[in-house]
Amino acid sequence: MALPTLFCLVPLILLPFTCSSSSSSSSSSSPTHALSKGSSLSTDHKHVDLVSPNGLFSAGFHQVGINAYCFSIWFTEPVTRNANPTIVWTANRDVPVKGKHSKLSLLENGNLVLQDADQTVVWSTETKSTTGSPVLQLQNNGNLVLHQMNGDPDPYLLWQSFDYPTDTLLPDQPFTRNSQLVSSRSETNFSSGFFRLYFDNDNVLSLLYNGPEITSVYWPYPYLKSWEAGRSTYNNSRIARLDSNGQFNSSDNFGFFVSDFGIRRHRLMKLDVDGNIRVYSLVDKKDRKNLEVQWQAFSSPCRIHGVCGPNSLCTYSQETGRKCACVHGYKQKNPVDWSYGCEPMFKPCQQGEEDFVELRFVEFYGYDIRYINNRTLEACKKGCLQDCNCKGFQFKYNDGIYDCYLKNLLYNGYQLGFENSMYVKLPKHLSSSFHPRFIHGSIFSCPDNLIAPIERSYEGKHRSESLKVLLWFGGAIGVLEILLIHFFLYITWKDSTTTAQSYFPIASGFKRFTYAELKKATHNFSKEIGRGGAGVVYKGELSDERIAAIKMLKEATDHHHGEAEFQAEISTIGRLNHMNLIETWGYCVEGKHRLVVYEYMENGSLAKSLLSDKLNWEKKLEIAIGTAKGLAYLHEECLEWVLHCDVKPHNILLDADYNPKVADFGLSKLFDRGSTENSSFSRIRGTRGYMAPEWVFNLPITSKVDVYSYGVVILEMITGKSPLEMQQTSGNESGRDQTLVEWVRGKIRDNNESVIKREWIEEIMDSSTIGEYEKETMKNLVKVALHCVEEDKDARPSMSQVVNMLLHPE
Ligand SMILES: *[C@@H]1O[C@H](CO)[C@@H](O)[C@H](O)[C@H]1NC(C)=O
Ligand SMILES: *[C@@H]1O[C@H](CO)[C@@H](O)[C@H](O)[C@H]1NC(C)=O
Numbered sequence: 001m002a003l004p005t006l007f008c009l010v011p012l013i014l015l016p017f018t019c020s021s022s023s024s025s026s027s028s029s030s031p032t033h034a035l036s037k038g039s040s041l042s043t044d045h046k047h048v049d050l051v052s053p054n055g056l057f058s059a060g061f062h063q064v065g066i067n068a069y070c071f072s073i074w075f076t077e078p079v080t081r082n083a084n085p086t087i088v089w090t091a092n093r094d095v096p097v098k099g100k101h102s103k104l105s106l107l108e109n110g111n112l113v114l115q116d117a118d119q120t121v122v123w124s125t126e127t128k129s130t131t132g133s134p135v136l137q138l139q140n141n142g143n144l145v146l147h148q149m150n151g152d153p154d155p156y157l158l159w160q161s162f163d164y165p166t167d168t169l170l171p172d173q174p175f176t177r178n179s180q181l182v183s184s185r186s187e188t189n190f191s192s193g194f195f196r197l198y199f200d201n202d203n204v205l206s207l208l209y210n211g212p213e214i215t216s217v218y219w220p221y222p223y224l225k226s227w228e229a230g231r232s233t234y235n236n237s238r239i240a241r242l243d244s245n246g247q248f249n250s251s252d253n254f255g256f257f258v259s260d261f262g263i264r265r266h267r268l269m270k271l272d273v274d275g276n277i278r279v280y281s282l283v284d285k286k287d288r289k290n291l292e293v294q295w296q297a298f299s300s301p302c303r304i305h306g307v308c309g310p311n312s313l314c315t316y317s318q319e320t321g322r323k324c325a326c327v328h329g330y331k332q333k334n335p336v337d338w339s340y341g342c343e344p345m346f347k348p349c350q351q352g353e354e355d356f357v358e359l360r361f362v363e364f365y366g367y368d369i370r371y372i373n374n375r376t377l378e379a380c381k382k383g384c385l386q387d388c389n390c391k392g393f394q395f396k397y398n399d400g401i402y403d404c405y406l407k408n409l410l411y412n413g414y415q416l417g418f419e420n421s422m423y424v425k426l427p428k429h430l431s432s433s434f435h436p437r438f439i440h441g442s443i444f445s446c447p448d449n450l451i452a453p454i455e456r457s458y459e460g461k462h463r464s465e466s467l468k469v470l471l472w473f474g475g476a477i478g479v480l481e482i483l484l485i486h487f488f489l490y491i492t493w494k495d496s497t498t499t500a501q502s503y504f505p506i507a508s509g510f511k512r513f514t515y516a517e518l519k520k521a522t523h524n525f526s527k528e529i530g531r532g533g534a535g536v537v538y539k540g541e542l543s544d545e546r547i548a549a550i551k552m553l554k555e556a557t558d559h560h561h562g563e564a565e566f567q568a569e570i571s572t573i574g575r576l577n578h579m580n581l582i583e584t585w586g587y588c589v590e591g592k593h594r595l596v597v598y599e600y601m602e603n604g605s606l607a608k609s610l611l612s613d614k615l616n617w618e619k620k621l622e623i624a625i626g627t628a629k630g631l632a633y634l635h636e637e638c639l640e641w642v643l644h645c646d647v648k649p650h651n652i653l654l655d656a657d658y659n660p661k662v663a664d665f666g667l668s669k670l671f672d673r674g675s676t677e678n679s680s681f682s683r684i685r686g687t688r689g690y691m692a693p694e695w696v697f698n699l700p701i702t703s704k705v706d707v708y709s710y711g712v713v714i715l716e717m718i719t720g721k722s723p724l725e726m727q728q729t730s731g732n733e734s735g736r737d738q739t740l741v742e743w744v745r746g747k748i749r750d751n752n753e754s755v756i757k758r759e760w761i762e763e764i765m766d767s768s769t770i771g772e773y774e775k776e777t778m779k780n781l782v783k784v785a786l787h788c789v790e791e792d793k794d795a796r797p798s799m800s801q802v803v804n805m806l807l808h809p810e
């Protein structure tokens with residue numbers, strides 16, 4: 001039932017509806033509950049709407065453009081700031097009618113017709129009532145129904161809007177073999193767009209991009225077989241439904257629970273203009289209602305096909321979800337509409353005059369003219385240069401060899417975190433002007449992102465000296481790392497051209513190990529170096545002499561937890577690539593064995609170093625910043641969003657130079673899926689003392705749980721007090737255990753209130769830690785940490801805001 005990715009939730013996204021006018025949905029209407037035969041609703045009386053008995057839904061004419069109206073159903077009460085209605089159904093989305101003399105009439109013969117000003121019928125139900133009288137009603141669930149009343153207690157159903165959804169499904173509205181959802185064209189244009197949800201011929205609920213040039217299925221992920229994606233092709237009943245509690249089931253075995261499952265709220269499921277399906281709940285905010293996202297199919301919006309059109313690259317953006325940019329040498333075709341993508345600024349196919357630019361960490365999905373197996377880069381280049389149709393090729397590392405995929409269209413380009421390069425063919429004068437860090441001004445490569453914030457930080461005005469040094473230092477490490485990666489790649493390519501045999505995957509070594517290999521590497525699992533909720537960690541030496549930490553996950557209790565699913569998820573983890581995340585080298589899945597192979601970290605965990613007082617203040621600050629960066633990347637950069645859910649000093653590892661790397665991410669999803677029947681997060685995770693209040697109060701789990709735990713870890717580093725000990729030993733006056741957070745807050749408050757002004761920072765700092773510290777820097781760190789541990793998750797900053805606050809203190 002789960003997607004092969006680790007999804008989490010986007011808190012609080014407002015529905016992107018804007019409309020040129022809002023007059024149509026004024027609530028000063030005189031409600032009508034039914035339309036009987038011979039009567040009509042007209043654009044001349046726009047404020048007369050059909051309203052459901054409970055008042056929740058209204059149906060009427062909604063303005064979609066200048067002098068353009070559609071007959072629609074919406075939530076009566078305006079949600080979002082701009083008072084625009086949330087449309088849930090439209091009769092004539094592609095043929096709006098004029099603002100005067102257009103009308104929806106229920107004819108004597110039982111046909112419901114929508115006529116434009118000139119009487120032309122633009123839409124009708126094509127129904128006919130034989131006996132009795134037809135009546136049109138809007139029901140409490142948002143279904144517009146046309147009944148034939150003939151005195152029976154059960155009136156005969158002639159037509160209902162639930163059978164013809166537009167882009168929205170309401171709770172208990174069946175989605176059948178005859179239904180489809182089609183997205184709107186854009187946020188302001190409600191006509192039919194390019195994305196479609198439907199049951200395909202194999203009975204699988206699928207999403208399709210049906211654009212002006214190409215058509216391609218993007219959900220379930222096209223590189224997975226249906227069964228690998230957890231779908232069944234056998235049940236041909238083809239029915240799906242979201243119930244009012246927030247559970248979705250489909251006959252192909254796909255299903256999910258929304259994050260506010262069980263809470264009584266009005267919901268809707270919508271195929272949004274960006275090609276993502278989301279379930280929204282109508283949530284009461286202080287003065288108005290809000291639509292909040294409770295589930296979405298894609299956490300990584302760039303995986304949706306067609307989003308940026310041809311010849312462009314989709315990257316993650318925190319503000320808008322995704323960002324499109326033209327590939328070097330191409331320019332945007334339609335300045336307001338990315339679905340047209342980019343067009344070349346050169347004459348294609350000038351043989352002899354062409355060269356390539358490398359887009360690192362970038363993949364373009366599909367449109368392969370040819371696949372060449374086990375080749376050198378030079379051979380791939382030659383193959384592409386000789387073919388006029390070849391626009392470039394994907395150069396991909398696979399199990400010790402490089403393959404190339406020659407492409408005749410550049411579509412679905414997006415950024416990945418792992419080693420995989422796209423080579424785009426361009427005329428020489430354009431390829432020589434390429435700067436690898438920018439595509440039309442936007443940064444496209446994740447590892448380069450690592451340097452960017454550091455570069456900016458020393459242009460700032462007010463900053464402490466020690467931090468400055470540290471930042472230079474960090475910057476230098478970043479540059480060095482990138483140089484090293486380049487160097488290794490160079491070496492490996494050189495290697496692969498000369499001695500393809502003796503090749504060790506250094507920069508991108510993510511592979512599948514056999515159980516025997518790992519047993520040998522660990523000397524029959526003899527050297528245990530750690531133990532946690534997910535399993536036991538052993539030290540081992542791989543056949544290429546690398547020292548590894550090998551984690552044996554607890555045996556899968558759930559027999560359905562198949563290899564394919566494990567592989568899909570572990571490869572998502574393997575793709576994550578950041579200097580502050582532990583590197584995953586590979587995995588093993590054999591029978592009931594599930595193992596993950598990581599790089600080995602010389603200095604063990606932060607918990608261990610804190611115990612033995614090995615860290616000075618400068619290192620601690622560095623660890624705080626590094627950990628924040630690692631978590632920020634996990635949450636919001638580049639790839640699917642991944643929650644850690646168990647941030648604590650034991651899961652922050654230190655390399656030989658005490659650089660922090662976050663470990664154990666993504667595992668919470670891997671090892672005990674079987675026990676979570678109801679929701680992917682129904683069971684409490686994490687460690688006492690570090691756990692956000694959401695777990696305890698059963699609130700939606702978002703990335704903010706990691707922010708909370710991070711804040712506690714920072715307070716622990718600064719005070720030298722473990723949040724666990726605090727809870728056991730220190731009783732305060734009230735007799736209740738005082739938490740570390742309360743203790744720190746109390747110290748600051750006491751000092752503010754006392755007559756003799758002292759520095760609160762000196763009172764809470766761990767006196768056993770050696771080294772100089774900048775008072776202001778440390779105060780800032782404590783303030784940020786306290787901000788992170790706010791009870792209200794919405795009051796906490798995001799991890800990237802934390803990075804920003806640490807690098808740019810006020
Ligand atoms: C909306 O999109 C359709 C289809 O692309 C187009 O024909 C129509 O002109 C657009 N309407 C507006 C108001 O832009
Ligand atoms: C989904 O399936 C479960 C168990 O098979 C069932 O209890 C539940 O009512 C179903 N929900 C819907 C909306 O069909």
Ligand SMILES: *[C@@H]1O[C@H](CO)[C@@H](O)[C@H](O)[C@H]1NC(C)=O
Binds near residue numbers: 249
């Ligand atoms: C097919 O799916 C429907 C709806 O989910 C379910 O009621 C039915 O039992 C399924 N049939 C089979 C043979 O599994």
Ligand SMILES: *[C@@H]1O[C@H](CO)[C@@H](O)[C@H](O)[C@H]1NC(C)=O
Binds near residue numbers: 401
């Ligand atoms: C790749 O090619 C080289 C030389 O062409 C060959 O020796 C090697 O066996 C090939 N490897 C695979 C896995 O096919």
